[in-house]
Every structure is written in structure tokens, then in C-alpha cells.
Amino acid sequence: MKLIYVIVRNVDSSRVMEGLNKQGFYVTKLASTGGFLREGNTTLMIGTEEEKVEEVISVVKKECGPRQQIISNPVGPAEYTSMQVLVNVGGATIFVMDVDRFEKI
Amino acid sequence: MKLIYVIVRNVDSSRVMEGLNKQGFYVTKLASTGGFLREGNTTLMIGTEEEKVEEVISVVKKECGPRQQIISNPVGPAEYTSMQVLVNVGGATIFVMDVDRFEKI
Amino acid sequence: MKLIYVIVRNVDSSRVMEGLNKQGFYVTKLASTGGFLREGNTTLMIGTEEEKVEEVISVVKKECGPRQQIISNPVGPAEYTSMQVLVNVGGATIFVMDVDRFEKI
Ligand code: NI
Ligand code: NI
Ligand code: NI
Numbered sequence: 445m446k447l448i449y450v451i452v453r454n455v456d457s458s459r460v461m462e463g464l465n466k467q468g469f470y471v472t473k474l475a476s477t478g479g480f481l482r483e484g485n486t487t488l489m490i491g492t493e494e495e496k497v498e499e500v501i502s503v504v505k506k507e508c509g510p511r512q513q514i515i516s517n518p519v520g521p522a523e524y525t526s527m528q529v530l531v532n533v534g535g536a537t538i539f540v541m542d543v544d545r546f547e548k549i
Numbered sequence: 550m551k552l553i554y555v556i557v558r559n560v561d562s563s564r565v566m567e568g569l570n571k572q573g574f575y576v577t578k579l580a581s582t583g584g585f586l587r588e589g590n591t592t593l594m595i596g597t598e599e600e601k602v603e604e605v606i607s608v609v610k611k612e613c614g615p616r617q618q619i620i621s622n623p624v625g626p627a628e629y630t631s632m633q634v635l636v637n638v639g640g641a642t643i644f645v646m647d648v649d650r651f652e653k654i
Numbered sequence: 655m656k657l658i659y660v661i662v663r664n665v666d667s668s669r670v671m672e673g674l675n676k677q678g679f680y681v682t683k684l685a686s687t688g689g690f691l692r693e694g695n696t697t698l699m700i701g702t703e704e705e706k707v708e709e710v711i712s713v714v715k716k717e718c719g720p721r722q723q724i725i726s727n728p729v730g731p732a733e734y735t736s737m738q739v740l741v742n743v744g745g746a747t748i749f750v751m752d753v754d755r756f757e758k759i
Binding site: 550552577578579580594596646647648649650651652653654 | 656659661684685686687695697707711714715718719720745746747748749750751752
């Protein structure tokens with residue numbers, strides 16, 4: 445058994461949780477601030493068998509892999525004046541920990 | 550030294566915390582949502598010596614083992630109209646993790 | 655790779671976080687209550703290489719080692735009536751956990 449911590453940006457957390465739930469993983473979301481990523485982030489905790497660790501990591505990569513997004517920022521008082529900027533989104537920090545003993549009561 | 554995570558339903562968390570405190574265990578309660586159990590849940594973190602892990606687990610079993618409860622649900626506008634329903638309560642998920650190094654400063 | 659949990663009093667948490675950030679450590683702060691220390695506390699989570707665990711622990715010791723502080727408590731209705739009391743501040747509980755696998759995506 446393994447316990448996996450996934451730290452993602454707040455904006456990515458529901459996508460990642462839904463993606464993991466769809467594959468049958470239970471996810472506990474810990475309230476957290478600061479951290480491994482610069483912006484607001486969320487810590488997710490997933491307990492799973494060794495042989496499914498790879499699957500958890502690939503769901504996280506699929507749902508919140510780092511990518512660039514074009515965002516239109518209004519720059520003037522009129523709505524039709526805007527500037528397109530490239531921002532980095534996504535990214536995650538993952539820690540896989542060994543579980544000595546697991547009990548479901 | 551071991552670090553134990555106990556995930557319980559919100560309604561069971563104070564019982565479990567009190568039970569553990571009475572036996573001399575310090576419990577840190579992490580704010581959490583979603584998770585291993587279907588309803589709202591709480592994650593408790595307990596640090597303890599190897600030889601007391603069994604005691605922690607038996608307190609948790611005693612305080613929130615799964616059981617069925619008869620609940621009277623009012624079903625009509627009048628208070629004396631109610632329906633008795635059997636609901637599942639209790640249950641917990643426990644992860645025992647090995648601690649490499651422990652410091653109290 | 656190691657994952658370190660540091661549980662400190664709420665009043666000490668920003669000092670410890672700033673001290674760790676200054677040394678280049680990322681710190682995730684988990685919302686927590688109750689616990690290893692008697693008063694309100696905060697759980698910090700730090701991921702780091704084995705060889706830097708010592709540095710994390712010494713920053714924590716420096717920033718929130720246990721010490722006594724003289725506090726002036728107003729004891730009467732007039733502001734100039736106060737009593738000096740010695741209180742214990744600082745202190746921390748540290749758990750160092752081994753990380754099986756670490757991914758930054
Ligand atoms: Ni295992
Ligand atoms: Ni030990
Ligand atoms: Ni390592």
C-alpha cells in the first residue's frame with residue numbers, strides 16, 4: 445500500500461480530483477496554503493496499491509501537466525482593448541510514501 | 550516511531566479524538582474534505598511509538614467501528630408521523646507510516 | 655527524498671515559514687487544530703533531499719526553539735496596573751518521513 449500526496453494549483457484541483465475519482469480512486473483534499481508551487485495550492489492525499497501508483501501519476505499528468513495558455517487581458521477602459529499574454533498553468537508535485545499497515549474498519 | 554493517519558466521518562471525529570486523548574495520545578486534526586469515506590470526513594494525525602500502534606487502532610475501532618443505527622425521520626407535517634430508517638455509521642480508514650526520525654524541540 | 659512534518663504553535667508559524675523560505679525550502683502549510691502541542695498549532699510540510707534535513711531542523715530550532723518570555727498582563731481596569739508573567743513559547747514536533755518516489759511535473 446502507498447499513500448500519495450499530490451500538490452496542485454487550486455485551479456487544477458477539481459479536474460485532478462474528478463479524474464482520479466473516475467478511475468476509482470478515493471481522494472482526500474487537505475486545506476493548505478503556500479508551498480511547493482508559487483500560487484495558492486491544494487494538497488490531495490490518495491491511498492492505493494503499489495501497482496496503481498503509475499496510474500495515479502498519469503491521471504495527474506493528463507489533468508494538470510504544465511502547459512502554456514493564451515489569456516486575453518483587458519488593458520484599457522474599453523472592452524475591445526486587450527493584450528494577449530502567455531501564462532504557465534498546471535504543474536504538480538507528487539510524493540509517494542510507503543504504508544506500513546493499512547486498515548479499513 | 551510511527552505516524553498514523555485516521556480518516557473518520559466528521560460526526561465521529563470528536564469521539565475518536567477524545568478517546569485517544571484519554572489514553573494519552575496527542576492528535577492533530579487536519580481540515581479535509583472529500584475522500585476515502587463518502588461523506589464529509591476528518592483526517593487525524595497521531596505520532597506514536599511502534600508498540601502503541603495497536604492501542605491507537607483499538608481505540609478507533611471502539612469509538613467509531615461501523616455499525617447500524619435506527620434513526621427516526623419525520624415524514625409528514627405532524628411531528629408524530631415518522632419513519633424509522635437503518636443507517637450505516639462509523640467506519641474509518643487507517644494508514645500507519647514509518648517515521649525515519651522524530652524530534653521534539 | 656524526505657518529507658518533513660513540522661508542527662508548531664500558530665504564533666510561531668510565519669517565522670518558521672519565512673526562515674525556511676529564505677533558505678530556499680518550499681513549505682506547504684496544512685490547516686490543523688488540536689494536537690501535539692497544547693495550544694493552537696499549524697502543520698508545515700517540507701519536501702527535501704536527505705542531505706538537507708539537518709538544515710531544515712536547525713532553521714526550526716533557531717526560529718521557534720522553546721524559551722520563556724516575560725509578558726505584561728494588564729490586571730486592573732487602569733492601563734498602568736499590570737503583572738509580569740513568565741510564559742513558555744516556541745517548541746516544535748518534527749517527523750521526518752522517507753519518500754519512495756518524487757515527481758515534479
Ligand atoms: Ni504496500
Ligand atoms: Ni520508529
Ligand atoms: Ni530519498
